[in-house]
Amino acid sequence: MIERRRKKILTILGILKQAEVPLSGAKITKELAALGQDVSERSVRLYLQEMEATGLVSSYGKRGHTITEHGLNELSSSKIIERVGFLSAKIDQMTYRMNFDLNTTSGTVVINMTLVHPREFAKHIPLVNKVYKDGYAMGDMLTLLRPGETLNHVTVPEGMVGVGTVCSITVNGVLLKHGIPTTSRFGGLLEIANRKPVRFAEIIMYDGTSIDPLEVFIRSGMTNYLGAITQGTGRIGASFREFPAESRDLVEQIAEKMKRIGLGGLLMLGRPGQPVLDIPVSEGRVGAIVIGGLNPVSILEEKGIRAYSRALAGLIDFARLFRYEELDSRIKDFL
DSSP, X not given: OHHHHHHHHHHHHHHHHHHOSOBOHHHHHHHHHHTTOOOOHHHHHHHXXXXXXXXXXXXXXXXXXXXXXXXXXXXXXXXXXHTTTHHHHXXXXXXXXXXXXXXXXXXEEEEEEEEEOHHHHHHTHHHHHHHHHTTOSSSSEEEEEOTTOEETTEEOOTTOEEEEXXXXXXXXXXXXXXTOOOEEEEEEEEEEETTEEEEEEEEEEGGGOSSOHHHHHHHTTOOBHHHHHHTSOEEEEEEEEEEEXXXXXXXXXXXXXXXXXXXXXXXXEOOTTOOBTTBOOOTTEEEEEEEOTTHHHHHHHHTTOOOEEEEEEEEEEGGGOEEGGGHHHHGGGGO
């Protein structure tokens, strides 16, 4: 009963937010009916009285009620709960939409996008290239987007460059095209010692978050790519996947093909039912560690460069990608 009441209150707050002008009880009742919710006008008035008492709405007499700042905050907080699992759903959606053909090396792949000032980016290209060279990136390829170009509702602003790096979800898409389903379990910070993966220091489950785990770690200053590329000891972004045990040999073959064409592969592939870096894997499945797609540009944050990164930003044609060694010459067109 309490949960039903809360949902009604949140629905009314949502209606008031959309209206942006005072609404009467009668008008709110009609809006609720349009949403398929049968609530009497008397009940709506009682809800409004309760919401006014708790500061969620303000009354304007006969003109009706409007949502308050407190009401907006309450509505926003409730949406976070609703969005738990949103990332998992987005991963599945992007995996399905991707149409890259490994045999013809044509079609679309999933990329992340980072918006940064081109001159700042150009100054730090040696560090970005080192992340690629040391094998801490998804393959060897990336792309640059010009001001005005749009990728899935994100437009590159004037005076900026969009750096598109291959997203690790591309692995899921390629495997799906070969009939292999992938379970994306979590994203995390992978500890590197003597240039080898040691353990996951932090993890965030994909089905329990509304934003990409690596974005969280980057913004929180928890990564250490500088240490990884200069001393061989640090923390980089990575994720954990599972596949059917019977597909292991085919997964390994596909990963090798992806590596040869520059799309990267798997950092580690376990044995059926066996743990990978102490991460347990259920019977009948095989675990794998995949490098984080945002790793090359994440090092900019460690250098104090303001950069806006979005994982799973959208799909782009494979033909738009180029090898990281070309960055120095390519960035000149943006300066």
